[in-house]
Amino acid sequence: MSRPQPASQHTVRRHNSALVLDAIAEAPGSSRAAVAARTGLTKATVSSLVDRMIGADLVAEGEAQARSGPGRRGTALHLSPTGPHGLGVEIGVDYLATCLVDLTGRVRARWLRPSDNRSSSPARVLAKVATAVRTAAKQDVPIGGVGVAVPGLVEVAGGSLRVAPNLGWREVDVRGELTRRMTLDVPVLVGNEANLAALAELWHGDVAADFLHISGEIGIGAGIVVGGALFEGVSGFGGEIGHLSVDPRGPQCACGSRGCLERLAGQDEIVRAAGVSGVDELLAGLAAGDRTATAAVRSAARWLGVALSGAVNLLDLPTVVLGGTYARLEPWLQEPLHAELDRRVVSAEWSPVRVVASSLGAEAAVRGAATTAVRAILADPDPYVTTALT
Amino acid sequence: MSRPQPASQHTVRRHNSALVLDAIAEAPGSSRAAVAARTGLTKATVSSLVDRMIGADLVAEGEAQARSGPGRRGTALHLSPTGPHGLGVEIGVDYLATCLVDLTGRVRARWLRPSDNRSSSPARVLAKVATAVRTAAKQDVPIGGVGVAVPGLVEVAGGSLRVAPNLGWREVDVRGELTRRMTLDVPVLVGNEANLAALAELWHGDVAADFLHISGEIGIGAGIVVGGALFEGVSGFGGEIGHLSVDPRGPQCACGSRGCLERLAGQDEIVRAAGVSGVDELLAGLAAGDRTATAAVRSAARWLGVALSGAVNLLDLPTVVLGGTYARLEPWLQEPLHAELDRRVVSAEWSPVRVVASSLGAEAAVRGAATTAVRAILADPDPYVTTALT
DNA sequence: TCCAATAAGTTTGATGCCTGAACTTATCGC
DNA sequence: GCGATAAGTTCAGGCATCAAACTTATTGGA
Numbered sequence: 020m021s022r023p024q025p026a027s028q029h030t031v032r033r034h035n036s037a038l039v040l041d042a043i044a045e046a047p048g049s050s051r052a053a054v055a056a057r058t059g060l061t062k063a064t065v066s067s068l069v070d071r072m073i074g075a076d077l078v079a080e081g082e083a084q085a086r087s088g089p090g091r092r093g094t095a096l097h098l099s100p101t102g103p104h105g106l107g108v109e110i111g112v113d114y115l116a117t118c119l120v121d122l123t124g125r126v127r128a129r130w131l132r133p134s135d136n137r138s139s140s141p142a143r144v145l146a147k148v149a150t151a152v153r154t155a156a157k158q159d160v161p162i163g164g165v166g167v168a169v170p171g172l173v174e175v176a177g178g179s180l181r182v183a184p185n186l187g188w189r190e191v192d193v194r195g196e197l198t199r200r201m202t203l204d205v206p207v208l209v210g211n212e213a214n215l216a217a218l219a220e221l222w223h224g225d226v227a228a229d230f231l232h233i234s235g236e237i238g239i240g241a242g243i244v245v246g247g248a249l250f251e252g253v254s255g256f257g258g259e260i261g262h263l264s265v266d267p268r269g270p271q272c273a274c275g276s277r278g279c280l281e282r283l284a285g286q287d288e289i290v291r292a293a294g295v296s297g298v299d300e301l302l303a304g305l306a307a308g309d310r311t312a313t314a315a316v317r318s319a320a321r322w323l324g325v326a327l328s329g330a331v332n333l334l335d336l337p338t339v340v341l342g343g344t345y346a347r348l349e350p351w352l353q354e355p356l357h358a359e360l361d362r363r364v365v366s367a368e369w370s371p372v373r374v375v376a377s378s379l380g381a382e383a384a385v386r387g388a389a390t391t392a393v394r395a396i397l398a399d400p401d402p403y404v405t406t407a408l409t
Numbered sequence: 410m411s412r413p414q415p416a417s418q419h420t421v422r423r424h425n426s427a428l429v430l431d432a433i434a435e436a437p438g439s440s441r442a443a444v445a446a447r448t449g450l451t452k453a454t455v456s457s458l459v460d461r462m463i464g465a466d467l468v469a470e471g472e473a474q475a476r477s478g479p480g481r482r483g484t485a486l487h488l489s490p491t492g493p494h495g496l497g498v499e500i501g502v503d504y505l506a507t508c509l510v511d512l513t514g515r516v517r518a519r520w521l522r523p524s525d526n527r528s529s530s531p532a533r534v535l536a537k538v539a540t541a542v543r544t545a546a547k548q549d550v551p552i553g554g555v556g557v558a559v560p561g562l563v564e565v566a567g568g569s570l571r572v573a574p575n576l577g578w579r580e581v582d583v584r585g586e587l588t589r590r591m592t593l594d595v596p597v598l599v600g601n602e603a604n605l606a607a608l609a610e611l612w613h614g615d616v617a618a619d620f621l622h623i624s625g626e627i628g629i630g631a632g633i634v635v636g637g638a639l640f641e642g643v644s645g646f647g648g649e650i651g652h653l654s655v656d657p658r659g660p661q662c663a664c665g666s667r668g669c670l671e672r673l674a675g676q677d678e679i680v681r682a683a684g685v686s687g688v689d690e691l692l693a694g695l696a697a698g699d700r701t702a703t704a705a706v707r708s709a710a711r712w713l714g715v716a717l718s719g720a721v722n723l724l725d726l727p728t729v730v731l732g733g734t735y736a737r738l739e740p741w742l743q744e745p746l747h748a749e750l751d752r753r754v755v756s757a758e759w760s761p762v763r764v765v766a767s768s769l770g771a772e773a774a775v776r777g778a779a780t781t782a783v784r785a786i787l788a789d790p791d792p793y794v795t796t797a798l799t
Numbered sequence: 800t801c802c803a804a805t806a807a808g809t810t811t812g813a814t815g816c817c818t819g820a821a822c823t824t825a826t827c828g829c
Numbered sequence: 830g831c832g833a834t835a836a837g838t839t840c841a842g843g844c845a846t847c848a849a850a851c852t853t854a855t856t857g858g859a
Contacts (some may be wrong), residue, residue, distance in 0.1 A: 023431070025449045026424040027817055028844045034416040035846085041413070052807055059415045066808060082846055089856035090806030166516065172756070175553055183761065230641045243723075245643065252725025253619045259722040259755050266657060267715050276753045325657050332649040333633075335642025363666045365649050366562070369571065417846055418815045425817085447852055451818055456837065473825090480835030743810035 050093020103163025107389025164392030175255030215387030219240025234343030324359025416743025440483020443540030493553025497779025605777030607632020624733030
């Protein structure tokens with residue numbers, strides 16, 4: 020835990036810079052005067068801070084605003100489209116995905132290349148990632164930071180991967196390795212895939228500031244967002260929901276425990292129980308009203324409901340977002356899942372839990388990784404501004 | 410959610426005042442110079458801030474420190490014993506407990522009076538509480554705030570009680586009512602009993618900054634502390650662990666669900682399964698090696714383990730604190746509980762979950778309530794200082 | 800066409816808080 | 830008693846905000 024820092028005037032400017040930038044991001048096209056009203060700062064202060072940030076190319080002026088009444092027209096402000104960009108990389112089991120976003124989070128470019136990462140050594144894969152980063156950096160936009168999404172437990176503070184079962188990796192210093200290999204002097208952030216997907220949902224989806232995002236591909240991962248911030252737990256391992264025990268006397272799981280959620284409601288189990296070869300076939304079966312497929316999904320939904328009701332009770336969350344494969348199954352999950360939630364969630368009486376499908380699809384994690392990189396600048400622009408102005 | 414506030418010089422002083430006060434609280438008897446070194450502020454700044462706080466009687470000077478080498482001796486600083494005190498009240502099912510603590514959290518006085526709150530109306534009970542507050546305020550120490558612990562779901566921001574099943578209360582504006590009835594102009598904070606007990610453990614117990622505190626009296630409640638702060642969830646209803654489903658096909662619970670933790674590991678169930686009349690008899694049986702009693706406790710421990718492993722996985726917590734009745738049963742819970750935790754917690758491999766008994770006993774909640782009131786002043790002393798100096 | 804009203808944005812002086820350095824006070828060991 | 834050392838205070842300097850006056854731009858009516 021970091022010792023609290025003393026504050027000085029510099030801290031004030033730092034805080035207010037972020038405040039102003041946030042106001043501009045929330046209401047693009049605002050004038051300085053509007054930002055002042057919104058933030059509670061004076062026009063003078065806003066002018067001074069905005070000028071600094073224009074100098075660092077974080078903010079750009081647009082043309083004068085149209086207005087109805089009399090008075091001088093304000094100059095529109097927005098996040099600069101030529102400002103620092105965020106580069107996201109996702110290390111999947113059998114692919115590498117890359118994504119470049121601008122300050123507003125809009126996707127500017129995107130790559131996807133197959134890569135069998137399971138059978139390669141971490142060093143080889145990270146070399147590929149570094150190449151991908153260098154390629155992406157060749158676009159003529161400045162890179163402000165790199166975000167990396169990995170399917171495993173990440174020690175967030177150190178940016179190192181503890182274990183990624185589906186990659187067969189252990190103790191890989193992703194941040195260190197990558198910082199060394201890519202010839203680019205920007206911060207590298209490493210995060211768990213599910214957590215970054217949840218952040219993407221927060222920033223680009225249409226849910227509020229508090230929810231649990233659950234996605235099931237090969238494993239089941241959850242990202243918990245509380246008060247508009249990711250809940251990471253003490254060392255960043257929060258949201259491990261896959262091996263939550265939903266049926267203590269249930270079938271043996273690979274992890275050594277019994278009746279884990281992943282074992283009972285994971286994609287593998289659904290596909291197996293439905294007697295199909297993959298998710299596409301499963302969806303076809305569901306659409307055709309196949310009894311076995313429907314029963315398999317309903318069963319998974321009920322176990323999901325047990326696990327999610329526990330999480331919701333513990334964390335007091337109003338919304339559950341279904342991501343990944345679950346998003347595709349949403350129409351069939353909805354009803355049996357809700358039945359369990361309504362029954363088991365204590366506060367459901369006052370405020371029933373909302374269940375929605377993610378609108379972002381498979382790209383959520385890369386996008387989250389890329390946006391995290393630029394969000395880090397928006398959340399504390401002053402260091403960036405200071406270096407940019409020298 | 411409150412809109413972020415602009416910062417000014419005043420914010421700086423506010424922040425640094427809290428920083429200085431925290432340093433003094435953490436290392437009582439430090440000199441100004443030591444505080445400066447600890448906080449990273451200059452001696453000049455610390456002097457100025459400390460003088461203000463001495464003026465408001467938050468800090469007091471002790472005698473000069475002993476020292477080994479040459480040089481002027483520093484004057485010891487500590488939280489003023491005559492400064493504002495916190496008054497805690499706990500509304501139990503059949504008692505009212507009151508507790509007065511000074512700035513350091515030390516208990517200065519304490520009352521306990523039986524009161525059948527279940528069969529009284531909220532208004533009558535709160536009138537009694539107001540009387541208790543007035544009585545306690547007659548001590549010749551200034552009261553800086555009142556904390557109230559209630560066994561139910563509390564909307565923290567508004568200080569109002571949504572529901573308290575064991576009291577049979579619903580929608581009671583505890584803060585409003587009490588503020589009106591007690592003739593004392595200080596802030597009133599209302600919190601859930603389990604959450605306040607967890608805070609007491611944080612401040613007065615011997616555990617670190619991250620843990621889950623679980624206590625089982627009539628219901629089972631948990632307080633979650635992450636990074637030295639209470640995790641309250643979106644509306645303050647976090648930590649509802651009692652109706653976590655640990656055996657989805659298990660026995661029917663009063664709440665409508667099945668296999669809830671409270672139903673399988675609550676005090677009532679343990680006592681019932683052991684065939685005894687109460688906890689004291691149960692403990693006697695355990696000490697005597699009674700087979701039925703031991704089996705009853707072991708069974709409860711295993712269900713507790715299932716629930717706690719889920720919570721620990723989700724929240725990534727290193728420690729579980731057993732409070733209330735569970736603290737008394739700790740020697741018999743420890744082994745079967747650990748067996749489940751080691752098996753089911755994903756990160757147990759790196760860092761096994763620690764399970765410890767609370768050292769605070771039944772008084773945890775009142776103490777937490779009282780200390781919360783003074784902690785609010787310590788966490789942001791400037792408003793108090795400003796009013797005290799005028 | 801000009802001018803009052805209105806609003807955006809800038810300039811300027813005051814204020815408050817922190818900092819660094821010089822200074823005063825207190826203590827130890829010789 | 831004197832030099833070394835450390836605590837605590839004083840004071841000028843810097844910096845960021847604020848309030849208020851001022852400049853600039855625009856509308857709409859006389």
